[in-house]
Amino acid sequence: MNCFVGVDVGTTNVKALAMPDDLSEILAHASAPVTTLNPEPGYAEQDPAEIWLAFVQVMAEVNRELTNAGHTITHVAFCTAMHSLLPMNADGTPLGNAILWSDNRAEAEANNLRTKQADLGKAIYKETGTPLHPMIPLCKLAWMREHDPRLLRRTAYFGSIKEYLWHKLTGEFEIDYSIATATGLFNESKRQWSKLAMDYAGVRPNQLSTPVPTTYQRPYKPRSEAAGTGLPAGVSLVIGASDGCLANLGAGAIKPGTATLTIGTSGAIRQTVRKPLRDAQVRLFCYFLDEGYYVVGGPTNNGGNVLEWVSEKLTQQDTETVLTEAATIPPGSDGLLFLPYLQGERAPLWDASVRGAYLHVDWQHTRAHFVRAALEGVLFNLLSINGLLTEHTGPARVIHANGGFAQSTFWVQMLADMAGIPVRLNASNESGSMGAILLTMKAAGIVKTLDEAAERVKFGDTFEPDLTRYKTYQQAFKQWEDGLKKL
Template identity: 30%
Template sequence: MKYVIGVDLGTSAVKILLVDQLGSVVQEVSKSYSLIQEKTGYSEQAPQDWVDQTVAGLSDLVQSFNGNVVDIEGISFSGQMHGLVLLDEHQEPLRHAILWNDTRTTEQCKQIYEAVGEERLLDITKNPALEGFTLPKILWVKQNEPHIYEKAASFVLPKDYVRLKLTGALHMEYSDAAGTLMLDVANKAWSSEVCEQLDIDVDLCPPLVASHAEVGTLTPEMAKATGLSVDTKVFAGGADNACGAIGSGILEEGKSLCSIGTSGVVLSYEENNDKDFGGKVHYFNHGEESAYYTMGVTLSAGYSLTWFKEVFAKEESFDELVADVHTVSPGSDGLLFTPYLVGERTPHADANIRASFIGMDSSHERKHFVRAVLEGITFSLHESIEIFRESGKTIDSIISIGGGAKNEDWLQMQADIFNAEVVKLTSEQGPGMGAAMLAAYGCGWFESLQDCSKAFVKQAKTYQPNPDRVERYQALFDVYKQVYAQTQAMNEQLVPFRK
C-alpha cells in the first residue's frame, strides 16, 4: 500500500493526515500554536512555530507508522490564506507573519483604491481591497517599518514558508496567490500594474506554480528531522479554502461548502472567471487547474467559540462546553450573539465593528450563551448563503467541514438555519484531505482530481432541515441582521477606548 501526507497549516494548529491509496485516513496528528495579539486589530504568528510544529507532527506520525516509510510517496500542503511572511535575501523571516484576521490596514486599503482605482482593482484581482489580504500588509510594513521593508527580498504565504523550509525551494501557487490582491486572477500572472501603482517591486513576488505541481523533495536535514524519506515528492498545495473544496469534492458547478475553522467560510464552485459579484464575495483561483470559487468569510467563526471557552471555561474541552446546548431551545430563549470579535468581512467589511450579546435575561445560564455563540456564528455564515442565493445560485445541500463539524448539534443547527441539507464527511479535515488529494493526483495515482475525489471523498451522515425550526430561525435571522446597523456607530465611538 502507498500513502500520501496532507498538511493543513491552520490558524489554531497544524493538522497532518496520512492517507492511503483507498482514501482512508490511517493516521492523524495535530500540533497547536498560539496567536500573538499585541493590540486590538493585530494578529500575528511566528513562522518558526509553524515549521517546528509541522516537523514535530510529521516526526510523531512517522514514529507511529507501522509500514515502510518509502511507501509514503508524496506530501502536499494546505494553509491559512493571506498571511504575510516577509523574507530577507537568505529566505529568513524579517518579522512575525501578519495574519488574515489582522485588520490594522484600513488606511492602506484606501491607498490601494486611490492608486489603482476601485473598478480597475476589481477587473484585475476580482476582489476589493480588504484589510485581511496580503497587499495592504506589505504596504503597512513599507510605511511603518521601513527598516524592515528595505531588507525584503521576497514574500510568501504561511504554507509556502513551511514548504520552503522543508525543500529549500521558493514558490507560491495560484490559489493562495489569488488572496494577495496582486495576482491577475484571470490571467494567472502577477500584476505588474498593481505593483507599479503602489511602488512595490514585482520581483518580491515568488515564482508561481500549479497546486499539484511537484516542486522538489525534502532536504536531507528535514528528511532526518521528520523520519521521512529524502525521496518523498513535495507538491505545492493550495489555500486552505481551495484545499477544503478539493477535499470535499467541490469540483463542479452547483456544489457548496461550509467550513467552520478559526474563520468561517461559505464557498461555491465557479467554472468561469467572468461572473460579477461586485466584490461582495471573494473570487479566487481554485486548486483545480482553470477553475475558480467564490466565498463569503466570517472572521471569527470557530474563534468565537474558542474565545468564549478561553475566557469562561478554560479547563473544559470543546465537547464538554457544547454538551448541553441541545437542552436550550432554538433562539437561546431570546439571546443573540454577533461574532464580530475582530471585525468582519462578509457581508460587512468593517474593521471596527465588534461583537454583541443582545437580550441577556436573568433566566439565562451559561449554556444559553454557548448556544447563542453557535447560532450567531451560523447566522453570520447564513448571510453569505443569502448573497449566493440572491445571485441566483441554488443551495439546497452543503458539505460541512472544519472543527465546527465535529459537533452533531451544530451540524443540525446549520441545516435548520441554512434551510438546506447538511452533509458530514468521514473526515472533517477537508483542507488536509484536499492537500493529500493534490499529492495523490501529483503522484499520478489518478487521471484527475475528480477521479481522486470519487475514490477519496466519503459521506458519513446527512442532516435535514426541520420545518418548524427553519421558520423560527428565519424570524430570528431578521432580528440578527439588524444588530450590525444598530451597533455600528456605537462601535466607532468605542475605538479610542480599545487596547
C-alpha cells in the same frame, strides 16, 4: 504499500494525514499546536521557526508510523492558511514574524482602497478576485510602505508561510496559484503578478516568488535543515493549494449546488465554480484551485472563537458544558439575538472596526440563552454570506460541513434547521489534508480531473432539517438582519 501525505498548516495546528493511493484507510495521523502572538492590539503574528518545528515534528511522527508498518511515502502535498506575509532574506531567513490573516494593522490601507481610492480598489479586485481588507498581503505591504519602508526595501522576498516551508525543503521561492490569488497581488487571468497591485503596495516583482500550478511537483533532495522529517530522497513534493480551496475539494464539494461551510477558529461558506467570478460590490472572494475550478465565497472572522469566548470569558465553563446548556433553550433563543463581530468582520461587512452586540435582551434570558444566541449568531452571519453567494451561483441543495464545529452534532443540526437543507459530514473531518491528497491524485496521474478525485470522498452522517424549527429560524433571521442594519 505506497501512500500520500497531506500536510495542513493552519493557524492553530500543523497536521499531517497519510493514506494509500486508493484512499481506503488512514494509515497515520499527527498534529502539533502553534502559538499566535499579539504584540500589540490588532496584531496577530506567528514565529516561523515554531511552525517549521511543528512541521518537522508531525512529518517525523507520520514517517515513523508508516515506516514501522512497512509503508512508503511517495508524495507529500501542502494545504496552508491564506493571507500570511513573511519578509525574508535571499537565503530564506525570516526578518521577523509572519503576519497572519487575522492581523488588522492595515485597516487604514484597506479602507483607503474601499473609499478614497475606490476606483483603484475595484480595478485591483477585478484582476485579483480578492476583497479589500487588512487580511490581505496587498494591504499589509501598503502598511509597511507607510510605517516600515526600510524593511520593505531591504526584504529580498515577501512570501507566505507556505513559501517559507517550501524554501526550507527545496531551496526555491515558489508559490502556487491558489495562495497567490489570496494575496491581492496576483492577476488571476494572466497567471502573473499584477503591476497595478504591486505599484500600490510598493513592492518589486523580484521580491515575490515564482507562481506555479497547484499540482506542481519537485523531487525532494534532502537538505540539512529538513533532516528531522525523516523524508527520503526522491519523495515528490506537491505544492498544493490554500486551505479554503482544499476544504471544498476534501469535502467533495465540487459540483454546482453544493456548498461547503467550514468553522474552525474563523469560518467560511463557499462553492466551486468553473469560471472566475466577481461581485460588483467587492464582497466575495474567488480563488484558484485548478484549471477550470475556482472557489468562490466569503469568510468570517467569527467562528469557533465565539464559542471560545463564550466558554472562557462569558460563562467560564468548558465547551462541552456550554453546548449542553445551549441545547436546553428553544430555537431562536426566545428572541435574544447576537451579532458575532468580536474581532471585526470580513464578509459580509468587510469592516475591521465593527464589533458585536446582543439584541433584545430581556429579563427572562438566562446564561444559557446568551450561549445559544451566540452560536446561532455565528450561523446567521454565515447564512447571510450565503445569501450573497446565492445571488451569483444559485441556491445550494446541500451543505458539506467541516472544521472543528462539525464535531458538535448539536451545532450541525442547528445549521441544517437554519438553512432548511441537508447538511452532510465527511467520514474524516480533516478536509484540508484530504483535499491535498486528492489534488495529489491528479498530480500523480491517478485521476484526470478533480471531479473524478472528489468521487473518492467518503461521507459520514447527514443531518436533515426540521421544518418547524426552520420556520422559527426564518423569522429570527429577519430580525437578526434588521439588527445588523442598525450597526
